[in-house]
Amino acid sequence: MSEDSVLSPRNAWFRRAVGVTAGIFVATALGGFVLLPYAQPDLKVAGLWDAICSAAGVVRTPSAQAPAEPDARLTKVVVTSALPATPAPDAIGRGATLAQQCAICHGPTGVSRADSPNLAGQYAAAIYKQLMDFKTGARVNAVMTPFAKDLSERDMQDLASYYAFLPRLPGYHPVQEKPAPRIVINGAPMRGIAPCGSCHGALDNKTGSPWLEGQPAAYVKAQLFAFASGERRNDISQQMRNIARRMTPEEIQLASEWYASQPSTTIHTN
Amino acid sequence: MLTSRRLILAHFWLAFAVFGFALVLGAWQMFVRSPLHTWISNPEWYYRSLTAHGTVMGYVFPTLVAMGFGYAISEVSLGRPLVGRRWAWAGFWLIAVGAVMAMIPVALGRASVLYTFYPPLIGNPFYYLGIVLVVVGSWIWVALMSINLRVWKRDNPGVAVPLPMFANVAGSYLWAWTAVGAALELLLQILPVAFGLRSTIDAGLSRVFFSWTLHAIVYFWLMPTYIAYYTIVPRAIGGKIYSDTMARISFILFLVVAMPIGMHHTFADPQVGAGFKFIHSAFTALVALPTLLTVFTICASVEIAARMRGGRGPFGWIGALPWSNPIMMAVAFSFVMLGFGGAGGLVNMSYQLDSSIHNTQWITGHFHLIFGGAIVIMYFAIAYDLWPHLTGRAMRDLRLMRVQLWLWFVGMIVTTFPWHWVGILGMPRRMAYYDYADPAIAPQALSVALSAVGGFILLASGLLFILVLLRAQRAPREDAGAYRFAAALHPPVLTPALNSYALWIALMVGLTVTNYGFPIAQLALRQDTSVPAVYVGADP
Amino acid sequence: MTVEDHDIDAARVAERVERRWATLSIAIIVVLAGAAAFAGIHKATMPQARVETVEPQTIHLSGEFTEANLGSAAEPDGSVTVRAVGQQYSFTPQCMVVPVDTPVLFRATSPDVVHGFLIQGTNVNTMLVPGYVSQIPARFSRTGDHLMPCQEFCGVGHEGMWAKVKVVTRDEFLRMSAGNRRVACVD
Structure with a gap:
């Protein structure tokens, strides 16, 4: 009963097993690669070879559909986990110098006294993306736009690195022991609202999204209303507008105030 | 001849301990997402728990049972002490360490990616490393089973391999090859990204790799159960195996066709060609064959036992069966659940029917019924049957055992039947909560609540099971005699093809190449299908 | 009839019954797969045709x-x-x-x-x-x-x-x- 004798065409089991297996494979392959493509109503096959290729899943080059008129207010930034590019060795130092002009609004330590967003410890990807959007005009603000216009790619990367490097100091916002509102923790599934916390801190973070804890309530609220009205559109494929549009004014108020009241050291995902 | 009792007991105890832990998580999940509970105050905990439940129940628990049972089979059926016991302990510890290593990041919320991994979601690398260790530990078992059989064959030329060992080694080879898909995904794709060496991953390719593992792993889970059907049940109820040949053919069929069918898990995926979906669908139908053969052989074997006990008439013999015997009850429950689960499986195998239930709660209902129901209830039976021989102590809690099996059966039906139903209604899987107040979802509330009740029945049964084992461990010493497996009605005739694996492994690998080769090669060679990783619970 | 003859006869009967059941099983599977293929091609949706x-x-x-x-x-x-x-x-x-x-x-x-x-x-x-x-x-x-x-x-x-x-x-x-x-x- 040596195994070699089984693995030989002289063995009846071998002949039968290989024959049946091959037979089933050939039959199903004929069905899948020839019969099926010709029977598919939405597939226009250009001959047998094309039928086989389509059924095998040979990749087709993406269709280049002409886009509609470009909207200047949509972002041009590509957000991935590799954003921004690896900083230069002197990025933080250079960023610190550049950041002096930002201190009036965003505070000398990146903590604002003027209802502008706190930037200390903010994710580099989030800062970089917003600077880029201000520069291209996808996001417009009377104060920010002129500053951003003159920033180079390197400037924006260095600013992002510098602010990301700063420690997340507690802001000037009172720390309160309030339970998180439902909209932050649970969202509203039937309105298609995921929890705020699943992208902006408290539950998890999504690349490109800022963390919001300790941010001024007035700022967060204004941005949510801007997203809801469509005034602000630099979120990729409407990901924020989808949410803000369906939030009630009360929910916007609650979420903004709760985030503002949270100590900015509460970071769950870092 | 059971000489490695400590080794086997260690495997079973670790298996049932992690099973108990994951069962508690499972019941909790059923409860918090049901209308009986308000929305959970941190949805992330739900996904954490789900990751732990799936990882333990899918990778750790059944692997340990298969390994422990495999060592017992090797010693008993070959009648000689295990060769390589030290290696076996090494495998055991690899699994124990791997399980703990995987669970730590999960518990910390840094690997909530679910046991199916789902790249480009990427969690903490130690989660994946832990799973790799579990798989490596189980591969030691595969090697040991192969070596033990080889040593025995060398000393017993011309003798048919005992059926339990033949099936056991077939199962181990199936697992060795099945695990390769997920191993490739973990080692070549996920771990480099998790460690930050690369920042992109081909999500489509990893789904194809995972389907290689995901379906056949079910047959690996199934192996101990089928071995118990054939070689424990007839003996336990006083009968014989109807057909040794049929049994071997069934296990061979599992070995050959369990694996190259996994793409029915990717029916709805855009990265796989329709032709390959068709082929895999047809081969999936084929895998029903060994189950149908088994159903016949086991029913015939049970009938033999009934008639030997004086059963008469075309159906009258059913009454003559030893219904108070826990093994008899377990196999009956198992067959009922296998029947329902198998019928559901026929729905999943067809592309068209699958499209109405794909990734809904139907799927979760289906694999809980098959795995948690039909398969795990036989794990209980295996433990009950082996325990007195492993501990050398009496096992007298027959009533408790019967209650436990009844609870498991009822609990599984109460859990999974409503689960299937809400799946047909379109309820998606794996959400931490649902808005049952919405009129479109409200009709599902009652079914989900019922499911949650079933979950608690299962929990009660599982805890009772562990209690029975614990009590038996403290019972008075008693010699249970030599452990033996069922004998065949007609002694096996030595057929080389039914006593060796080379041909069947060749066919298994060959079918993998034909059914998976092109889809994998195409996606692996293309550069433009890699997408940026999305890290969860870690530094972005 | 000797005892061995009886055994051999019984084994033959068992084998015949097995064969019948195996044939029936294969027939069931062929019918199911055929029905699925037929329904797929003539009645219902099909998998996405191109990648x-x-x-x-x-x-x-x-x-x-x-x-x-x-x-x-x-x-x-x-x-x-x-x-x-x-x-x-x-x-x-x-x-x-x-x-x-x-x-x-x-x-x-x-x-x-x-x-x-x-x-x-x-x-x-x-x-x-x-x-x-x-x-x-x-x-x-x-x-x-x-x-x-x-x-x-x-x-x-x-x-x-x-x-x-x-x-x-x-x-x-x-x-x-x-x-x-x-x-x-x-x-």
């Missing part, structure tokens, strides 16, 4: 899935194409409109992780895998609303990822699409 790729991180910059191109488009041949994006954690458009009794083609993709595209009460059910375009034909025979949950775990916000599909009369769809390149409903 198409798309670069996920730039879909918002150019090509078919830019923001202005999402939503329902009336095609010259009378059919409707609906283009959608599923992303963490919403679908865009969040509310899709399709006319009743009209061939509809859904084309969708994901820019980040794997999502699911399931329209409740129909057999429209596919995966969105980043890097690939999913395409699925449909035809709605009744007007009304359908829920459209993401059916694949996509991260912590997965439970909040629900969209809607509104099936309207053909007249209403015509009214909505008059003067609009793309149609979606906001509610």
Whole structure:
């Protein structure tokens, strides 16, 4: 009963097993690669070879559909986990110098006294993306736009690195022991609202999204209303507008105030 | 001849301990997402728990049972002490360490990616490393089973391999090859990204790799159960195996066709060609064959036992069966659940029917019924049957055992039947909560609540099971005699093809190449299908 | 008749019964697989015919899935194409409109992780895998609303990822699409 004798065409089991297996494979392959493509109503096959290729899943080059008129207010930034590019060795130092002009609004330590967003410890990807959007005009603000216009790619990367490097100091916002509102923790599934916390801190973070804890309530609220009205559109494929549009004014108020009241050291995902 | 009792007991105890832990998580999940509970105050905990439940129940628990049972089979059926016991302990510890290593990041919320991994979601690398260790530990078992059989064959030329060992080694080879898909995904794709060496991953390719593992792993889970059907049940109820040949053919069929069918898990995926979906669908139908053969052989074997006990008439013999015997009850429950689960499986195998239930709660209902129901209830039976021989102590809690099996059966039906139903209604899987107040979802509330009740029945049964084992461990010493497996009605005739694996492994690998080769090669060679990783619970 | 003869006879009987059962099992499987293949080819939906790729991180910059191109488009041949994006954690458009009794083609993709595209009460059910375009034909025979949950775990916000599909009369769809390149409903 040596195994070699089984693995030989002289063995009846071998002949039968290989024959049946091959037979089933050939039959199903004929069905899948020839019969099926010709029977598919939405597939226009250009001959047998094309039928086989389509059924095998040979990749087709993406269709280049002409886009509609470009909207200047949509972002041009590509957000991935590799954003921004690896900083230069002197990025933080250079960023610190550049950041002096930002201190009036965003505070000398990146903590604002003027209802502008706190930037200390903010994710580099989030800062970089917003600077880029201000520069291209996808996001417009009377104060920010002129500053951003003159920033180079390197400037924006260095600013992002510098602010990301700063420690997340507690802001000037009172720390309160309030339970998180439902909209932050649970969202509203039937309105298609995921929890705020699943992208902006408290539950998890999504690349490109800022963390919001300790941010001024007035700022967060204004941005949510801007997203809801469509005034602000630099979120990729409407990901924020989808949410803000369906939030009630009360929910916007609650979420903004709760985030503002949270100590900015509460970071769950870092 | 059971000489490695400590080794086997260690495997079973670790298996049932992690099973108990994951069962508690499972019941909790059923409860918090049901209308009986308000929305959970941190949805992330739900996904954490789900990751732990799936990882333990899918990778750790059944692997340990298969390994422990495999060592017992090797010693008993070959009648000689295990060769390589030290290696076996090494495998055991690899699994124990791997399980703990995987669970730590999960518990910390840094690997909530679910046991199916789902790249480009990427969690903490130690989660994946832990799973790799579990798989490596189980591969030691595969090697040991192969070596033990080889040593025995060398000393017993011309003798048919005992059926339990033949099936056991077939199962181990199936697992060795099945695990390769997920191993490739973990080692070549996920771990480099998790460690930050690369920042992109081909999500489509990893789904194809995972389907290689995901379906056949079910047959690996199934192996101990089928071995118990054939070689424990007839003996336990006083009968014989109807057909040794049929049994071997069934296990061979599992070995050959369990694996190259996994793409029915990717029916709805855009990265796989329709032709390959068709082929895999047809081969999936084929895998029903060994189950149908088994159903016949086991029913015939049970009938033999009934008639030997004086059963008469075309159906009258059913009454003559030893219904108070826990093994008899377990196999009956198992067959009922296998029947329902198998019928559901026929729905999943067809592309068209699958499209109405794909990734809904139907799927979760289906694999809980098959795995948690039909398969795990036989794990209980295996433990009950082996325990007195492993501990050398009496096992007298027959009533408790019967209650436990009844609870498991009822609990599984109460859990999974409503689960299937809400799946047909379109309820998606794996959400931490649902808005049952919405009129479109409200009709599902009652079914989900019922499911949650079933979950608690299962929990009660599982805890009772562990209690029975614990009590038996403290019972008075008693010699249970030599452990033996069922004998065949007609002694096996030595057929080389039914006593060796080379041909069947060749066919298994060959079918993998034909059914998976092109889809994998195409996606692996293309550069433009890699997408940026999305890290969860870690530094972005 | 000796005892051995009897044994051999019994073994033969057993083998015959086995063979019959095996034949029956194979017949069952052939019938089932045949029925599935027949239904697939003649009656119901089929798997996506071609594999198409798309670069996920730039879909918002150019090509078919830019923001202005999402939503329902009336095609010259009378059919409707609906283009959608599923992303963490919403679908865009969040509310899709399709006319009743009209061939509809859904084309969708994901820019980040794997999502699911399931329209409740129909057999429209596919995966969105980043890097690939999913395409699925449909035809709605009744007007009304359908829920459209993401059916694949996509991260912590997965439970909040629900969209809607509104099936309207053909007249209403015509009214909505008059003067609009793309149609979606906001509610």
